[in-house]
Amino acid sequence: MVIIEGLSKKYTSQGPSVPALVDINLTIKEGEFICLLGPSGCGKSTLLKIVAGLLPATSGKITINDKPINGPGPERAVVFQDYALFPWMTVRDNVEFGLEARNVSKDERRQTSTKLLSVVGLSDFADRFPHHLSGGMKQRVSIARALAVDPSLLLMDEPFGALDAQTRQGLQDELLRIWRDYKKTVIFVTHSIEEAIYLSDRVVVMTARPGRIKQVVTIPEPRPRDMTGLEMNQRQREVRAVLGEEIARAAALEQADMMVGAAHG
Amino acid sequence: MADLSYSKIGEDARNAAGTQGALMSWLPGRDRLLGIGTIVAFIVIWEVVYRLGLMPVWAFPSPWKVTLAFQEMIMNGKLLTNTAASVGRQITGVLLAAVVGIPAGLALGASPTARAAFLPLCRLLYPIPGIAWIPLSILWFGVGFKSTVFVIFFSGVWSIMFNTMTGVQTLSGQYTDVARVYLAPRSLYTRRILIPGSLPYIITGMRLTYGVGWRVIVGAEMISSITGLGFLIDDARWQLRPDIMICGMITIAMIGWISENWFFDWVERRTIVRWGMTTV
Numbered sequence: 001m002v003i004i005e006g007l008s009k010k011y012t013s014q015g016p017s018v019p020a021l022v023d024i025n026l027t028i029k030e031g032e033f034i035c036l037l038g039p040s041g042c043g044k045s046t047l048l049k050i051v052a053g054l055l056p057a058t059s060g061k062i063t064i065n066d067k068p069i070n071g072p073g074p075e076r077a078v079v080f081q082d083y084a085l086f087p088w089m090t091v092r093d094n095v096e097f098g099l100e101a102r103n104v105s106k107d108e109r110r111q112t113s114t115k116l117l118s119v120v121g122l123s124d125f126a127d128r129f130p131h132h133l134s135g136g137m138k139q140r141v142s143i144a145r146a147l148a149v150d151p152s153l154l155l156m157d158e159p160f161g162a163l164d165a166q167t168r169q170g171l172q173d174e175l176l177r178i179w180r181d182y183k184k185t186v187i188f189v190t191h192s193i194e195e196a197i198y199l200s201d202r203v204v205v206m207t208a209r210p211g212r213i214k215q216v217v218t219i220p221e222p223r224p225r226d227m228t229g230l231e232m233n234q235r236q237r238e239v240r241a242v243l244g245e246e247i248a249r250a251a252a253l254e255q256a257d258m259m260v261g262a263a264h265g
Numbered sequence: 266m267a268d269l270s271y272s273k274i275g276e277d278a279r280n281a282a283g284t285q286g287a288l289m290s291w292l293p294g295r296d297r298l299l300g301i302g303t304i305v306a307f308i309v310i311w312e313v314v315y316r317l318g319l320m321p322v323w324a325f326p327s328p329w330k331v332t333l334a335f336q337e338m339i340m341n342g343k344l345l346t347n348t349a350a351s352v353g354r355q356i357t358g359v360l361l362a363a364v365v366g367i368p369a370g371l372a373l374g375a376s377p378t379a380r381a382a383f384l385p386l387c388r389l390l391y392p393i394p395g396i397a398w399i400p401l402s403i404l405w406f407g408v409g410f411k412s413t414v415f416v417i418f419f420s421g422v423w424s425i426m427f428n429t430m431t432g433v434q435t436l437s438g439q440y441t442d443v444a445r446v447y448l449a450p451r452s453l454y455t456r457r458i459l460i461p462g463s464l465p466y467i468i469t470g471m472r473l474t475y476g477v478g479w480r481v482i483v484g485a486e487m488i489s490s491i492t493g494l495g496f497l498i499d500d501a502r503w504q505l506r507p508d509i510m511i512c513g514m515i516t517i518a519m520i521g522w523i524s525e526n527w528f529f530d531w532v533e534r535r536t537i538v539r540w541g542m543t544t545v
Contacts, residue, residue, distance in 0.1 A: 098447035131541025
């Protein structure tokens with residue numbers, strides 16, 4: 001169980017401190033699939049990075065299974081938007097990286113990577129280098145790398161954002177299958193409403209900057225979900241109504257920024 | 266697979282090498298013909314200048330005389346021994362520069378404190394030409410192998426060090442994030458991420474270091490050595506043998522060309538080209 005309590009984040013690096021996240025409270029159950037949804041710049045990726053332990057929070061706390069987090073930990077793995085595969089390692093070595101860091105023996109590493117590469121359908125590409133792979137395949141490698149260390153919490157930062165619609169659809173289904181088979185808790189950042197309601201048990205809608213939790217929408221529909229069906233359409237409208245205001249607000253903020261920038265420039 | 270990575274380079278210079286390069290050398294293309302043509306024209310002009318007597322004959326040998334000098338130097342073994350002496354010093358000096366420069370560059374790139382402490386001193390030492398170290402190196406190490414190696418090392422270490430530093434500094438922060446997420450210990454991070462991730466810069470640095478070293482070695486050998494190609498050239502002055510001088514110069518050019526273009530290209534093909542990192 002992940003508990004986020006009174007979490008805030010301010011950026012202070014350049015000049016006056018800018019609040020990025022304000023008073024985030026969220027409890028995520030074991031095995032739950034959560035999407036963080038919000039307009040661009042709302043701090044959803046920042047929140048994910050704080051949960052990952054890559055960024056410190058300014059105040060508040062996060063506990064995972066009653067242990068407060070303070071930096072990255074073995075129970076968490078991250079899938080980044082632009083894959084973050086090491087171009088100098090073969091696909092197999094990339095998948096094994098987390099295990100190598102944990103001093104797992106070579107044979108055991110090989111066993112795990114062989115199994116996971118077949119899970120993500122890339123057995124034939126084990127000895128290739130990442131630059132020979134398509135975007136979708138790269139993200140599968142990245143997912144396999146995350147699964148290799150057997151985390152209980154999988155953090156995904158807009159993992160399918162750079163992919164075309166068809167590849168994206170395929171990977172979403174694959175992810176749901178993996179999630180079901182491996183019983184992971186997933187926190188998934190996205191700016192796509194369709195993606196959020198297709199995948200998650202609960203959608204956490206965030207406000208425009210600074211990021212607050214605006215509303216948590218539960219999606220009770222059983223999977224596989226028919227996105228063209230009446231219920232899902234209803235959900236989509238519901239979430240779109242909540243998010244729409246925030247997108248408009250984010251756009252207004254951005255415009256104001258540009259005006260200020262122009263005035264200073 | 267090789268073809269795929271190959272098309273991404275798109276540089277004429279590198280097209281000359283590579284797997285297709287072997288074929289290309291048998292079927293010269295337009296660019297290659299132009300290049301060869303200019304070299305041939307250069308030799309023809311050289312011959313014309315000689316024939317017209319524009320330069321004193323004792324100081325200006327014909328291409329043919331240089332060819333004969335090559336034959337003489339090869340037959341009496343002087344070319345081989347002196348080349349071996351120079352190459353040995355060069356390789357020792359460059360390896361030494363790499364052994365010191367790469368770890369130093371990694372440390373400088375990774376630590377702002379190290380940069381603040383050491384960069385000013387490095388920037389001060391860097392502009393001193395390698396040749397300027399020769400007298401001091403003779404005092405310290407005597408005439409011969411050690412002093413030449415020292416000069417090569419001191420001239421070349423900066424390129425590899427600064428390039429490695431830049432490589433580390435420009436390495437994507439995301440790789441570091443991945444290392445942190447998977448709890449990679451420092452040694453694994455250095456070995457598996459920092460070094461290969463900076464390799465495009467490290468190879469460029471080694472190319473420069475090698476080039477600088479090969480360019481100072483002749484000067485160093487002229488002053489502080491009784492072997493080597495630099496010595497061969499300088500010694501020919503006392504014998505009034507300009508043909509031997511040019512013979513030595515051509516040898517230097519060819520070895521420099523082969524090692525700089527052939528060896529480092531080969532290293533790049535085996536590593537960063539294979540990994541698709543050449544767009545860096």
